[in-house]
Amino acid sequence: MNTQSLKFRLIGWYACLLLGCFMLLGAATYVALRTSLVSSLKENQLRRARQVAQLLREEIASHSENRVGSEVEARYAPDVNDRFVRISQRDGVLLYISPPPKSQTFDPTTLPPPKWPQSTEGAREVPLLGGRAVLVTSHVLQLPGGVAYLVETGAPMDEVRTELRKWFIFLGAMLPLVGVIALGGGYVLVKRALAPVDQIASSAERISSQNLGGRLPVARTGDELERLSIALNHMIERLDAAFQYSRRFVADASHELRTPLTVLKGELEDFVHKGPQSPDWRDRLGSALEEVDRLTNIVEGLFAISRLDAGEAAAEWVKFDLAQLVSATADQMSLLAEDKKIKLTCQGNVGVWVEGDRARLKQVVVNLLDNAIKYTPEGGSVALTVFAQNGKAVLEVVDNGIGIPTQVLPKVFERFFRVDTARSREQGGAGLGLSIVKSICTAHHGKVEASSTLGQGSRFRVELPRVPATAPQLGTK
Amino acid sequence: MRLLLVEDEKKVADFVARGLRAERFAVDLAYDGVSGWDLASTVDYDLVILDLMLPGLAGTELLRRLRQKGKTAAVLVLTARDGTAEKVANFEAGADDYLTKPFAFAELLVRVKALLRRPPAGRAPVVRVADLEIDRLTQQVRRGGKRIELTAKEYGLLEYLAANAGRVLSRTMIVEHVWDESFEGLTNIVDVYVRHLRSKVDDPFSTQLIHTVRGVGYSLGEEQDS
Numbered sequence: 001m002n003t004q005s006l007k008f009r010l011i012g013w014y015a016c017l018l019l020g021c022f023m024l025l026g027a028a029t030y031v032a033l034r035t036s037l038v039s040s041l042k043e044n045q046l047r048r049a050r051q052v053a054q055l056l057r058e059e060i061a062s063h064s065e066n067r068v069g070s071e072v073e074a075r076y077a078p079d080v081n082d083r084f085v086r087i088s089q090r091d092g093v094l095l096y097i098s099p100p101p102k103s104q105t106f107d108p109t110t111l112p113p114p115k116w117p118q119s120t121e122g123a124r125e126v127p128l129l130g131g132r133a134v135l136v137t138s139h140v141l142q143l144p145g146g147v148a149y150l151v152e153t154g155a156p157m158d159e160v161r162t163e164l165r166k167w168f169i170f171l172g173a174m175l176p177l178v179g180v181i182a183l184g185g186g187y188v189l190v191k192r193a194l195a196p197v198d199q200i201a202s203s204a205e206r207i208s209s210q211n212l213g214g215r216l217p218v219a220r221t222g223d224e225l226e227r228l229s230i231a232l233n234h235m236i237e238r239l240d241a242a243f244q245y246s247r248r249f250v251a252d253a254s255h256e257l258r259t260p261l262t263v264l265k266g267e268l269e270d271f272v273h274k275g276p277q278s279p280d281w282r283d284r285l286g287s288a289l290e291e292v293d294r295l296t297n298i299v300e301g302l303f304a305i306s307r308l309d310a311g312e313a314a315a316e317w318v319k320f321d322l323a324q325l326v327s328a329t330a331d332q333m334s335l336l337a338e339d340k341k342i343k344l345t346c347q348g349n350v351g352v353w354v355e356g357d358r359a360r361l362k363q364v365v366v367n368l369l370d371n372a373i374k375y376t377p378e379g380g381s382v383a384l385t386v387f388a389q390n391g392k393a394v395l396e397v398v399d400n401g402i403g404i405p406t407q408v409l410p411k412v413f414e415r416f417f418r419v420d421t422a423r424s425r426e427q428g429g430a431g432l433g434l435s436i437v438k439s440i441c442t443a444h445h446g447k448v449e450a451s452s453t454l455g456q457g458s459r460f461r462v463e464l465p466r467v468p469a470t471a472p473q474l475g476t477k
Numbered sequence: 478m479r480l481l482l483v484e485d486e487k488k489v490a491d492f493v494a495r496g497l498r499a500e501r502f503a504v505d506l507a508y509d510g511v512s513g514w515d516l517a518s519t520v521d522y523d524l525v526i527l528d529l530m531l532p533g534l535a536g537t538e539l540l541r542r543l544r545q546k547g548k549t550a551a552v553l554v555l556t557a558r559d560g561t562a563e564k565v566a567n568f569e570a571g572a573d574d575y576l577t578k579p580f581a582f583a584e585l586l587v588r589v590k591a592l593l594r595r596p597p598a599g600r601a602p603v604v605r606v607a608d609l610e611i612d613r614l615t616q617q618v619r620r621g622g623k624r625i626e627l628t629a630k631e632y633g634l635l636e637y638l639a640a641n642a643g644r645v646l647s648r649t650m651i652v653e654h655v656w657d658e659s660f661e662g663l664t665n666i667v668d669v670y671v672r673h674l675r676s677k678v679d680d681p682f683s684t685q686l687i688h689t690v691r692g693v694g695y696s697l698g699e700e701q702d703s
Contacts, residue, residue, distance in 0.1 A: 255557050255558060256557075258557040258577075258578040258579055259486050259489060259557060259578060259579075261578070261579035262486075262489050262578040262579035262580060263486070263488040263489055263492065264579075265579050265580075265581060265582075266489065266492035266493065266496070266581075266582050267488075267492055268692070269581060269582055269583075269645075269693055270492055270495070270496065270582065272690060272692065272693055273645070282690075282691065283691060285691075285692060286690070286691025286692030286693065287691070287692060288692065289691070289692025289693055290691070290692045292579075292692075293648075293649075293692070296579050299579075300661065329659075332630065332656060332660075333666065335628075335630065335666075335669055335670055335673060336665075336666055336669055339669045339672075339673070359657065359658055359659050360659075362657070362659035363659040365659075366659050366660055366663060367663075370663055370666075
């Protein structure tokens with residue numbers, strides 16, 4: 001699992017939070033339980049102290065206070081019940097102290113001396129060895145005539161300790177269970193919450209890779225994810241509008257340039273034919289006309305790209321044999337290769353059929369082949385291969401020419417991109433050939449890729465959807 | 478031959494009209510759709526050269542009305558747009574040919590003549606330019622009686638030049654005629670083929686027949702002096 005993922009972090013937070021709450025709650029109940037156990041023990045002991053005080057009062061009234069010890073033992077049997085009773089006077093004289101309990105949990109004689117409380121009643125915890133403690137409560141019996149007795153009762157706090165330990169063990173046993181529930185519940189919750197996000201991400205990816213015309217499906221759930229999809233849709237819309245604007249701009253600009261170019265070309269040609277006939281003049285006019293032609297080529301190229309990108313290529317779709325088209329085109333261009341003593345080979349399995357605008361796809365072959373010949377030095381070789389692969393029709397144009405530096409390879413399909421300005425300008429290119437190739441391939445639901453080793457050559461690979469072969473006469477022009 | 482040119486861009490209209498008049502055509506000019514329609518509907522023209530983007534009345538609409546009225550004048554459409562869909566729409570409206578701006582005047586002239594059924598050099602089986610002889614039936618080429626072997630493309634190029642002898646043909650025209658529109662923008666293919674053609678047709682002989690007019694194109698004939 002990716003530890004950076006939102007899912008992982010959310011589950012982690014969720015589990016930690018839940019465990020934290022559990023432990024806090026455990027600690028709070030522990031404290032509450034202890035307080036309640038101690039206070040109930042204290043209540044019991046105070047009641048016992050009052051009872052003993054009452055007994056003492058009765059015994060004094062009948063002037064038999066010396067018998068109070070045996071009376072207490074007879075009624076409450078502190079040694080059997082693990083209890084402690086002590087009666088003392090203000091001057092420290094002990095009237096009675098209970099014998100050591102049978103359980104031997106504490107020795108009453110080792111307990112600290114009587115401590116008179118501020119008011120009539122009090123309680124204190126007396127620590128013993130071994131971390132144990134005895135809760136001692138005291139009650140002051142004030143008799144008329146100024147005589148006062150202190151009745152102390154006590155009980156070991158072992159019972160409280162045992163109860164608390166049980167509770168602690170229970171909490172400890174529950175902890176892993178709560179942990180498992182926290183992790184499992186967190187996983188399920190987060191997964192359910194994030195599933196639409198995954199869906200939105202994959203739809204958005206599909207839309208941006210294909211065309212900006214698509215929109216994300218918006219689930220009317222009223223939650224944040226609906227807002228997210230709507231916001232993303234707005235963004236895609238604006239992007240789409242921006243792209244359309246730029247396409248329209250290119251189309252309009254190239255359109256507006258045509259008329260002035262027509263006038264320039266017409267007037268300059270007229271001048272070449274009828275103007276002063278000095279070679280110098282004609283040369284200058286010719287140079288101007290060459291530039292008009294180059295401008296015209298750029299305008300045509302831009303216009304073609306904008307139209308292809310707007311999806312207007314689908315005028316004349318036919319099925320035809322790509323291999324046949326490639327070999328016919330290579331044949332028409334063979335002299336270009338021959339002229340540079342380049343060995344041009346063309347291999348193709350006949351019967352690799354594609355569907356599309358034949359003239360446009362021919363332009364793909366022409367542009368790629370022209371490029372390969374242009375950038376391969378004399379004596380090199382250019383190979384065209386057509387084959388079928390994984391339901392695709394593939395055309396590869398491989399040369400052993402000068403190649404393209406790796407860092408600019410992704411840019412070769414950009415408009416007006418030149419690997420080396422001086423080199424290609426001298427060749428007269430408008431810098432649009434490969435952009436046109438890419439636009440045509442995209443318009444045909446295909447793609448084009450370039451790979452190259454500098455100094456050893458380049459490989460351009462065109463992939464188009466393959467269609468089943470039909471009668472050959474349908475495809476040939 | 479009487480021609481009507483409907484074009485709102487005055488400068489384009491002027492050089493086209495000037496060129497056509499030099500070729501001894503009678504040319505009427507209209508600078509907007511409405512006056513174009515007035516002229517086209519009242520005068521029987523042999524050919525109407527029609528720009529599509531017109532003020533007043535769109536070219537396509539003018540064309541449709543013209544055909545509805547039963548006018549049979551050939552119509553050559555000039556346009557700054559070359560979308561295939563628009564092309565089809567205009568052919569359906571009754572256009573006979575189509576020319577995209579910017580064009581070379583020579584190209585316009587070739588199309589005008591074709592529409593007026595005045596083929597430049599005729600369809601004669603044998604074309605002669607100076608001492609060059611092209612037999613269209615056997616596709617054999619001789620110069621000064623000497624047989625010249627040409628490849629199919631070289632023959633196509635030479636035949637096209639010879640059929641328009643004395644006229645300068647632009648690279649675009651040559652590409653479209655001898656190759657096809659897929660090679661547009663790839664004008665160096667013309668230069669390479671012309672060079673090869675020259676090495677066979679011109680180099681072994683004392684006079685040059687294939688001439689380069691820089692920035693414009695190529696022509697075939699003996700009178701050129703460059």
